[in-house]
Amino acid sequence: MRSLLSVGALTVWLVGCTQADTDPVAESDDTTETNQESAVDSAVDSPADSPVDSPVDSPVDSPVDSPWESPIDSPADTDIADTDDTDLPPTYAVRVDVEGLLGTGLMLENAGEELVITEDGEWIFETELYEGETYEVTIFQDPVQPMQTCEVIDGAGTVGTEDVAGILVECQTDPFSIGGLVTGLAPGNEVILQGAGQVTVVYGDGTDGFTLPNAIEDGEHYAVSVGTHPTSPRQTCQVSGGNGIVNGGPVTNVAVNCTTNSYTVNGVVNGLAVGNTVLLRINGGDDELVTYVDGGDPFAFNTPLLDETPFTVTVATQPTTPAQVCQITSGETGGLAGANLYNVVVTCTTNTYTVGGSVNGLAPGNSVLLRLNGGDDEVVQYADGTDAFAFHHALADGTPYTVSVASSPTTPNQSCQVTSGGTGTISGANVTQVAVTCTNATYTVGGTVNGLAPGNSVQLQINGANDEVVTYVDGTDDFAFDPLADQTAYTVSVAANPTTPGQVCTIANGATGTLAGANVNGVVVNCLTNTYTVGGAVNGLAPGNSVQLQINGANNQTVSCVDGTDPFVFSAPLDDGSAYSVTVLSQPTTPDQVCQVSNGSGTLSGANVNAVLVQCTTNLTVGGSVNGLAPGNSVVLRINGGDDETVTYGDGTDPFTFDTPLADLSAYAVTVFTNPATPNQTCNVTAGASGNLAGVNVTTVVVSCTTNTYFVSGTVNGLPFGDEVGLQLNGGDDTTVTYVDGTDGFAFAQGLLDGTAYTVTIGFDASGAHCLVTGGGSGTLAGANRTNVVVTCTPLCGDGFVDADEICDDGNFIGGDGCTSCSVDSGFFCVGGPSVCEAVCADGLVRGAEECDDHNSSPGDGCSALCLEESGFVCNGEPSVCVPN
Numbered sequence: 001m002r003s004l005l006s007v008g009a010l011t012v013w014l015v016g017c018t019q020a021d022t023d024p025v026a027e028s029d030d031t032t033e034t035n036q037e038s039a040v041d042s043a044v045d046s047p048a049d050s051p052v053d054s055p056v057d058s059p060v061d062s063p064v065d066s067p068w069e070s071p072i073d074s075p076a077d078t079d080i081a082d083t084d085d086t087d088l089p090p091t092y093a094v095r096v097d098v099e100g101l102l103g104t105g106l107m108l109e110n111a112g113e114e115l116v117i118t119e120d121g122e123w124i125f126e127t128e129l130y131e132g133e134t135y136e137v138t139i140f141q142d143p144v145q146p147m148q149t150c151e152v153i154d155g156a157g158t159v160g161t162e163d164v165a166g167i168l169v170e171c172q173t174d175p176f177s178i179g180g181l182v183t184g185l186a187p188g189n190e191v192i193l194q195g196a197g198q199v200t201v202v203y204g205d206g207t208d209g210f211t212l213p214n215a216i217e218d219g220e221h222y223a224v225s226v227g228t229h230p231t232s233p234r235q236t237c238q239v240s241g242g243n244g245i246v247n248g249g250p251v252t253n254v255a256v257n258c259t260t261n262s263y264t265v266n267g268v269v270n271g272l273a274v275g276n277t278v279l280l281r282i283n284g285g286d287d288e289l290v291t292y293v294d295g296g297d298p299f300a301f302n303t304p305l306l307d308e309t310p311f312t313v314t315v316a317t318q319p320t321t322p323a324q325v326c327q328i329t330s331g332e333t334g335g336l337a338g339a340n341l342y343n344v345v346v347t348c349t350t351n352t353y354t355v356g357g358s359v360n361g362l363a364p365g366n367s368v369l370l371r372l373n374g375g376d377d378e379v380v381q382y383a384d385g386t387d388a389f390a391f392h393h394a395l396a397d398g399t400p401y402t403v404s405v406a407s408s409p410t411t412p413n414q415s416c417q418v419t420s421g422g423t424g425t426i427s428g429a430n431v432t433q434v435a436v437t438c439t440n441a442t443y444t445v446g447g448t449v450n451g452l453a454p455g456n457s458v459q460l461q462i463n464g465a466n467d468e469v470v471t472y473v474d475g476t477d478d479f480a481f482d483p484l485a486d487q488t489a490y491t492v493s494v495a496a497n498p499t500t501p502g503q504v505c506t507i508a509n510g511a512t513g514t515l516a517g518a519n520v521n522g523v524v525v526n527c528l529t530n531t532y533t534v535g536g537a538v539n540g541l542a543p544g545n546s547v548q549l550q551i552n553g554a555n556n557q558t559v560s561c562v563d564g565t566d567p568f569v570f571s572a573p574l575d576d577g578s579a580y581s582v583t584v585l586s587q588p589t590t591p592d593q594v595c596q597v598s599n600g601s602g603t604l605s606g607a608n609v610n611a612v613l614v615q616c617t618t619n620l621t622v623g624g625s626v627n628g629l630a631p632g633n634s635v636v637l638r639i640n641g642g643d644d645e646t647v648t649y650g651d652g653t654d655p656f657t658f659d660t661p662l663a664d665l666s667a668y669a670v671t672v673f674t675n676p677a678t679p680n681q682t683c684n685v686t687a688g689a690s691g692n693l694a695g696v697n698v699t700t701v702v703v704s705c706t707t708n709t710y711f712v713s714g715t716v717n718g719l720p721f722g723d724e725v726g727l728q729l730n731g732g733d734d735t736t737v738t739y740v741d742g743t744d745g746f747a748f749a750q751g752l753l754d755g756t757a758y759t760v761t762i763g764f765d766a767s768g769a770h771c772l773v774t775g776g777g778s779g780t781l782a783g784a785n786r787t788n789v790v791v792t793c794t795p796l797c798g799d800g801f802v803d804a805d806e807i808c809d810d811g812n813f814i815g816g817d818g819c820t821s822c823s824v825d826s827g828f829f830c831v832g833g834p835s836v837c838e839a840v841c842a843d844g845l846v847r848g849a850e851e852c853d854d855h856n857s858s859p860g861d862g863c864s865a866l867c868l869e870e871s872g873f874v875c876n877g878e879p880s881v882c883v884p885n
Contacts, residue, residue, distance in 0.1 A: 100171040149171070153167070357432060359386075372403055457472065458470050503529045758779060851875065
């Protein structure tokens with residue numbers, strides 16, 4: 001409990017104590033200090049030096065009402081330290097116990113003070129009360145999350161001589177109802193829902209509200225589910241929004257949607273033909289196309305029907321390929337009762353049709369046996385020659401059929417054939433267009449032609465009119481004339497013999513006869529090919545000589561000289577049309593001759609060949625030797641401008657003979673066509689280069705080859721004036737190059753053989769320069785002079801000679817003397833060689849013998865025109881500054 005003490009302009013809050021001599025700070029327990037949040041902002045001095053735990057700066061406009069009065073009647077300047085706080089009455093706390101609190105935001109109120117409660121337990125109002133004061137604790141605000149309602153028990157009374165205790169605040173969580181709406185419930189149906197209890201919802205108008213019997217406390221979980229689904233008709237109800245947490249109010253948004261169960265009508269189609277389809281219909285609207293799979297074909301209508309719906313199944317469209325009739329044989333009508341229906345049976349049967357037609361040309365008294373699909377036979381007898389028929393056994397629609405002749409008529413013999421409509425497929429109607437045509441039997445006359453030459457043909461004839469041309473296939477060639485009627489007499493003859501090659505054919509067997517119910521195939525024709533000889537003449541054959549000829553690589557003929565124009569004929573004739581080729585099998589040898597055949601090949605064509613010509617000439621060879629050919633080299637020689645002979649090194653004296661012989665007495669000329677190249681050599685015919693053959697071979701031609709030589713040369717660059725340098729080739733051939741113009745040519749006197757390796761070196765160096773071979777100094781000669789050797793000489797500095805690339809040369813290597821490294825030092829000029837260098841006066845630089853240089857040549861300024869100090873002056877620096885001394 002707080003009291004107010006005012007002294008003059010100073011207002012002080014005093015904290016009450018339970019006893020006059022007790023320190024209020026020391027005696028306060030932790031709970032009291034927690035609820036008393038007023039801090040002491042400043043201390044007031046007292047005789048006991050005890051601090052006052054209350055703010056000094058807080059003004060109070062009026063004293064605090066209390067059951068006792070203790071005014072301070074002291075003058076304005078009374079010292080606050082004289083006040084004794086033991087005169088204040090004691091105060092007591094109001095304590096509250098809270099139970100059952102779950103939410104947040106609970107606030108209690110007592111005497112205008114609000115106390116925020118956050119959890120169960122004891123709570124103490126901050127403001128303490130004096131003895132005799134009244135208190136009344138009330139609920140200022142109930143908690144939320146969850147929503148709760150709290151009640152104060154024993155919350156009002158009067159403060160006694162101790163803290164108020166025994167006040168109880170009890171909190172209970174608020175309950176809320178759970179409900180919603182059921183939609184889609186079928187008339188007369190009901191659904192049982194469960195969750196916070198159970199409720200039965202009965203159809204009212206299809207949008208039926210419900211509330212579960214038990215409420216759920218705020219913040220608790222609720223769950224609504226379907227306990228029992230509707231059954232008449234069967235429905236399935238689904239709950240949405242049925243799970244959640246109660247959140248400060250009734251739940252009214254649980255939605256239960258009921259839909260009537262639907263089921264399919266199913267069945268099977270039996271007997272459906274392969275590739276066929278049947279269209280089924282239910283209740284006049286939903287169609288289902290059933291296609292053949294294996295003949296027991298299940299089906300299901302696509303659109304399910306609601307439970308308890310009646311149905312009727314019909315055939316909307318019958319199968320057509322083949323034509324069938326389908327009927328509902330079971331389950332045609334019914335009603336759905338809580339399950340899919342599978343008892344509809346559709347049975348399909350295929351339509352049948354007959355196959356028939358007519359037989360034309362059947363001879364009187366004859367009959368023909370027809371057959372359907374290899375099994376069903378039908379005998380058709382002559383009536384009027386256009387005789388109708390139909391097979392007795394009908395076929396299912398869509399069935400393929402084939403009509404054939406099983407047995408042709410025999411009295412007389414006839415050949416019957418199905419000429420049209422004999423095959424097809426039954427297609428929704430009887431087949432009546434099969435046509436069978438019968439004709440009297442005919443037979444052929446034929447046989448074999450033997451010996452016909454490849455590519456040839458012979459023309460045969462029967463009864464002087466019917467021609468048959470037989471062409472070679474394999475030499476035993478079959479033939480047959482066009483058919484003749486039975487019992488016809490016949491005669492076979494050769495109308496034209498083969499011509500390429502010429503042959504003669506004769507009838508050897510079966511030339512005549514009469515047909516007697518069968519084909520004749522025993523006629524034999526034999527053909528023989530004409531033969532001819534091949535011959536000609538041999539000209540130029542030497543007396544006593546002979547040459548052996550051969551034809552086609554097998555038949556030999558030796559021809560001996562009689563008069564030099566000697567005829568010949570090969571003994572074995574050849575077939576007409578044969579190819580022939582006459583060659584020389586062996587040449588004449590005494591003397592040697594060469595015989596050549598002209599007009600020696602061709603093909604026999606109906607006559608002997610006698611135009612083959614063999615010309616014989618006596619031939620001799622030309623040859624000799626090649627001398628000096630380098631190892632590995634070769635030279636190409638030519639005779640008479642045409643026949644070439646390559647001679648390759650063997651031992652340096654290499655014999656040769658031209659391959660082609662020449663006729664005796666003919667002229668010859670031998671030349672070098674291609675000289676050797678590795679190394680390059682030059683070859684010349686030095687003996688027997690030309691002449692005329694005179695009965696013996698020539699062996700005296702001499703070809704001499706020498707290896708080409710080439711020279712090495714080049715240029716010396718930078719040789720100092722008047723100087724010379726010695727060069728050396730391959731360590732032996734020396735030459736001295738003397739300065740002419742600084743680019744001085746040279747050539748070694750000794751030539752080198754082609755292919756020789758060479759190296760140019762410095763024999764002796766120049767006296768005023770250092771020379772090096774800088775290009776082309778080594779290599780191998782390859783068919784030409786080598787002219788690209790380069791020697792470069794670099795002048796020597798310090799030898800007293802001013803070379804082309806030197807500005808001065810004073811004959812020494814001393815730096816700073818006017819000529820350093822053959823360049824003029826700054827402030828000097830040099831002349832001559834060896835160079836004489838003197839300082840440049842009046843350039844501002846003090847060099848050499850100069851004592852000063854004031855950058856001018858005026859006398860009297862301290863530095864003379866000769867750059868010497870003038871009397872009475874002292875000069876320093878560059879340019880020099882001269883002052884009198």
